[in-house]
Amino acid sequence: MESKSKISLKIDGGEVTADEGMTILEVAQQAGIHIPTLCHHPALSKWGGCRMCVVEVEGVPRLVASCVMPVREGMMVVTTNERIIKSRRAVLEFIFAERNHNCMFCEKSGDCELQQLAYDLQMDHMAVPQAFTPYPLDITNDYMGIDHNRCILCGRCVRACAELAGNHVLAFQNRGPRSLIGFDLNETLNGSTCYACGICLQVCPTGAIFNRQRTHYAVKGHTKAWQATDSHCPQCGLLCATTMVVADNTLLKVEGRLTADGKRPDRGQLCFRGRFEIFNDFGERLRHPLVRNAKGRWTEESWENALDRVAKKMNSLRDTAGGQVLFGIASGGVSNEVLIAFRDLLAKGWSAGTIDTFDGSHYRAVLAASRELGHPLEEASWRQLPDSDFVIACGADLSKRQPLLLSLLRRNVLENGSRVAVIGPADVMASFRSFYFETDHEDLPAWVDILWNMAAQASGGTPKAKGKTQKTGQAGGKRYLTDLQKKVGMPAKTRTALTDMVSQYLASKQPLVIAGEALSDAKCASALNHLARLTGLKDPDACGRLMILKRDGNSAGAWKLGIAAQKRPGPKRRLKAGLMLLGEESAADIAVWTGRSAPEFLAVISPHMPTKLLDKAQVFIPRPSWLEEEGTYTASDGNETAHVKKVLTAPEGVRDTWQTLLALADRTGGAPALKTLEQLTKKAAAELNPGIET
């Protein structure tokens, strides 16, 4: 490839070289020369709206906006002189005078780009009288509010919503001083098509768009004490790149790393879970080990005594009744290090008969499908999404667990003209889908069977069985298909649409099939198999076109490390004692393990008070939340590992989970082989063999 020709020019008297096509601003920044900006954002398209970045170019009578002015050979640029500063300050004062920018009751104060510019330009008063026109405030949405009084109409939010999120909810409405950032067609924020990804909030230079979930506000002097740590969000298997901003052991904000990693197709976006729900109150923290005494009362206990009690009970049952009566159940939302320590404690220390994760049934459905197929399911990565020209989303409620995928799908439709077909009960993709087949959970397997059979028949490349049956690996006959269609009550119109969809799928070059959680539900095991075969029609050698969504942030790590049981755990009455490792599991998840008959003994390691287990467990041991503990997590495709950093300090006295697990292992009679976090991390890396490390 021919390299771009080099240009040399002078900025503030100094010789600099640049590539053709670069702007004055980019070249200046590269040379370490500061030019103030306001509407400009490196992750967004160039705008040139605010004129804060004006510079003098020799031979050009007027000041030019450096953010949109390309450099040319021999250019002489001056970035600071009296005339330039006068112009910038006039612009700034007009911006301040137009709306109501009152720093002392704005939560953005101390972290505000507009305020910083006023300081930098020494705006100690305003020569322009303020307008004092009141503007509306929109607090209809629980996650974010928008105060138009603080809006400077820089349009960053409008560009971010369109260019990064691909959602095009935000736009300018009205004209002149009446201009407002509007949602859809004069909607409220909550009534609009906004998914609350919060990208607009992140790029807003003022306090106009603000976080309503945050409980602690920026106050004077805080910015200097803030710590920003680059980390990842492990709440779903996408492991988005974040910057966690903390002050005084309190999380202030979570930002997506917009420019950090050009390799991530999400371009640094986050979703409402990562940006806002992280501030949710997850319940009372468990601060000390608690044990239930003979009278059934919960009392505080020392760490050593509490761990002794757990080990004594488990050891004695192992020695008398055998490990078969012991079980361990772990959250899929904890780090690989914790999972390995947990697995080794249960398997090696206690020879436990049952070790599983809360989403183990999904793992077994995937296993069953691959057994039926006769080869392992090679899963597609979410990173393939932007290259896909036809996507079938099946039983996937993306808005709940992986909202970021919605943005990738939407942008792919808009930018690349890809098509999206949705089969399932809930459809949040109404605005950009090409096909929608509404069906409830019960009929989903039949629908997938129909889909696979129609595709197999249409492609003609697969052996067909005759009559009303289909054998493993084969499509059913015409009769079989008609019966299925009758069973789900499919009208002729839908049949035609489905035929159309199947032919588009078969004609596509880079199709991708997304299997949601509903598909890996135990009831739908065969459906996953059918979907795999469907992708096999396009790619006979490998089934790398099936993306299986996982429920928890580290489901893939837990599955690959062998924590999820391969067989369905046996009848619960045989399980006498167990250890439960909780993350943010729901009451329903927990009930599966304690529902009908509580085991004789249950110890729970949890960051929060497990209120649902007060009458079922005997010992509670605290652990840090994921923000308080270092660890690696594996992305849902199993090919990528991310380091999640410790950004907060756990409540006093609470030990790291891996330490607690190793302390228990020490009490099982044989010392654990791995003794430090580094050893656990190394072991995890060796077992998981991640392709990409981030």
Place this chain on the structure above:
Amino acid sequence: MTKPKIATVWFEACSGCHMSFLDLDEALVDVLSKVQLTVSPVTDFKDYDFPEVDVGIVEGGVGNTEHKEIAEKLRKHCRILVALGDCAVFGGINTLRNGLPKEEVLRYGFIETESTVNGVMPIHEELPALLDKILPLHEVVPVDVFLPGCPPSPEVIAYGLTEILEGRIPVLPADMIHFD
């Protein structure tokens, strides 16, 4: 040599800027030994027949007819006029009322608040009347020195006063300007 005379007043404000002045701590002794404080809330001197002073310091925005009158008087009798704090410089937190009709503001403040029983509107010929909008000081009279901040830190106040006492008109450097 006579000491420079200073007068200070507060208008529509919370008195926080004066508190910040007192927050100079031991430096306050030094400052006060160099100047003569005349009319000021600190001296509880309520007669606004100002003597001729070198420095007039105003905290608070101009919110009613009395503020306006005093501001004009002080301007006449001082050599250097200082707007101290966000309210005097920008109007400050009081500008929240600038988007509302003043009758509504008074009605809410004096009649409708939860804790008010038998409230009366403060409208009387002997009472100063509320202006339609609260204004920054420099929109009423010319101002020489601006020291923003809510409140301005003791360092800002010390810097401003020291510069003035040494015969210069202070301009706050970027790292000393604060609006909160």
